[in-house]
Amino acid sequence: MRTPIYDFLEKYAASGVARFHMPGHKGRGRLGAERYDITEITGADNLYLADGIIEESENNATRLFGTAHTFYSTEGSTLAIKAMLKLATGKNKRILAARAVHKSFVYAAALLDLDVEFIYGNDTCHYADSRISPDAVFAALREHTPAAVYITSPDYLGNISDVEKIAELCHQFGTLLLVDNAHGAYLNFLNPSRHPIALGADMCCDSAHKTLPALTGAAYLHISKMAPKDLVYAARGAMSLFASTSPSYLTMASLDLCNAYIEDSYSDRLKKTVSELFRVKRALGDAGISFLDTEPLKLVLPLSQFNLTLSDFYDHLSKCNIEPEMIDSEYAVFMVSPENTARELDRLSSSILSIPLNNGEKRDTPVGVIRPKRRVSIREAVFSESERVAVADAVGRICAAPTVACPPAVPIVISGEEIDGQAASLFSHYGLQYVEVLR
Template sequence: MNTPIYDYLIKYAGSGITRMHMPGHKGICMENELSKIFPLDITEITDAGNLFETEGIIAQSEKNASRIFGTAATFYSVHGSTQCIQTMLALMKYENRNVIAVRNAHRAFLSACVLLDIDPQWICPHYDDTIISGTISESEVEEKLKKTKNACLYVTSPDYLGCIADIETLARICHKYGAVLLVDNAHGACLHFYRQNLHPISLGADMCCDSAHKMLPALTGAAYLHLREKKYIPYIKDSMLLFASTSPSYLIICSLDLCNLFLEKEIREKLVFAQDAVSGLRDRVSGKFSVQKGTFAQEPLHFTINAHSSGIDGSMLMKKLQENKIECEFYCDTHLVMLFSPSDTEEAYQKVGDALMNIDFEKKTFSEKKLHFPLPQKHMSVREAALSPYEELPIEKSVGKICANINVPFPPAIPISVSGEIITAECIDIMRRFGLTTIKVVK
């Protein structure tokens, strides 16, 4: 397979052409490590194509990615899944669709709602002990779709803890009611390449985004927008441009171009190793820690420990891992997530296993209270609230006020109360657990 973008950048860097164009570093290395990549960092000059054109080296590379993922079309984003989510929702706006969203959505979804003036109808997943992850009731989805004409369903899967939803069933239900299924697959770029293909597009989702940078050897910001059918192709690039810089980074685009080679030649073998290594690690530590499996399925490289079920507070576990020179993706009081990737070697699995087995702690019993989270009442639109004058209050003083700007614990950047909703005592309880002390409310 060819790598048209990488090949072009290498040729241009070695061509001796005088750069009478941006960027201002002119491809000249300086006395710092970063500048070593300057020669490969260009802008949209003749022959280099354009991220928003339908022909040229970038379009060729996107076609390679589409073939590898088995999609009708795949587009590159240099603004992460965030830009892909904005684009998917803009397309829904063109079709005047009503957006139904499963509540454990990332703030990228809420920002898009603000930008596009979308007021989602929420479906609350059935939570166990955290709002980050829960089970989606198919009958509730079907009920909502029955009542909502011209809809789309927005689902986050895998969620931040790595739990995968039953996309095949959700797609079937959506299509039965003429609805479009959009999946935030930011955490699932590997899903196409495991022994069992669990990629949303392969399972019937209409569109999804994958953050290449989260799970694959790609630069931060690199992501894919995938389509199952050709129908939306003519509108994608224009919609993406609504949210994008007009100077996209060729380095990020090039990392996606090179990733195609990795996906075609290396990833399957590496994932076979990784899946075995993860299950070996799970077996090794499972007498001491409760390792999550997901209700429907678990993204294999999200190694999620239910800290409370293991008898330790998540922040304490994180601290102990840091003492062992391990930095994790995420922790809260109840859970801790370590992210493996196809690039990890035996050494990483060994080190994590050793650290977990060596950590000394006195097991505590945490009360197993099921999370009570009635959906708060909505008072104004997401956009109106997010763009209203606001003040910041201690959370204790915010009950009954209207949530203003997007207030999320970061990570996992999942909203507790959403802009425009009345803040409830239950919201405050959860905010406290995530360490939030203040909240922005509409003045």
């Protein structure tokens, strides 16, 4: 497969051309990557008017993902989520969304003045668990006529919803299904594909950088072949509405190289990694260690089973020279990819196996999901005057910009909702001391 963006940058870097254009580093600097870091010079195409090397590279990604078109984002899924919601909504601004949304959804809702109705899953789960049942979607669709249903699958904890059934329901009710698939770019390369587009979603975003070997910020907006055709024509406009006019060529080049990487037997490497991680999980299971039933590249351990405090758990991993994706008071999340070596996986396994288990003692876990009352619209809350107050003083006040633990950047209370006592205790439980509230 040709890698047109990377090839262009390589040739330009080798040419010795005197750069009288942006950026100011002129191709020189300590990072070493400056030589490939250019702007829209002659021949370099333009992400938001692509008809040259960027279009050719996106066409390669389009073929790999089997979409009507796959658009590049150099500003993560965060940008693709805003664009996707802009594309789905016109006069009808109603969105049915599975509750545990990433913060970027809240900002998109504020910018687009969306009328969001949340669909709730299991109330006793972790607040970042975004699983939603087809039955809950069906019930919501009977009550509302949304422009789209929006779900997050997989979520930060690796939980997957039944995208196929939810897509069928959406289409039965004549609405679109949008999926935040930030954590699941690789799902397309399992056999069979478990990618949302293959399962019937109309649009989805993938953070290439989360699971594929791509630079931070590299992401896709995918539009399905089954989706209305005009979405593809409008997509670049929707992206550029929210994006910087200086998308990073380094990030685009890494997406470009990623196409060739995927074509070159990625599915086989992925399969091997999935079975190596499965082997690790089996060894943990044999030793009585439990883990969540997640998408195949995550290992998520409930911490209540270990006889260690949170900070001792973290120190233990540190001593084993292991850095997890996230640890909060409930779970430790480890993200694996084919770029992890077999030795690293062994180290992960032996470090977990050496942690003492508690003897069945139950620890208190907080109520997971709460259903705060909406007082004003998301847009009004995000754009009104606000102040920062201690969590204890926030009870009875209205949430302004969402205050989140990052990761997972999933708000416990969404902008415009009232913060009650339960919300305040969840904030404290997850280490949040201050929140933004309306004045």
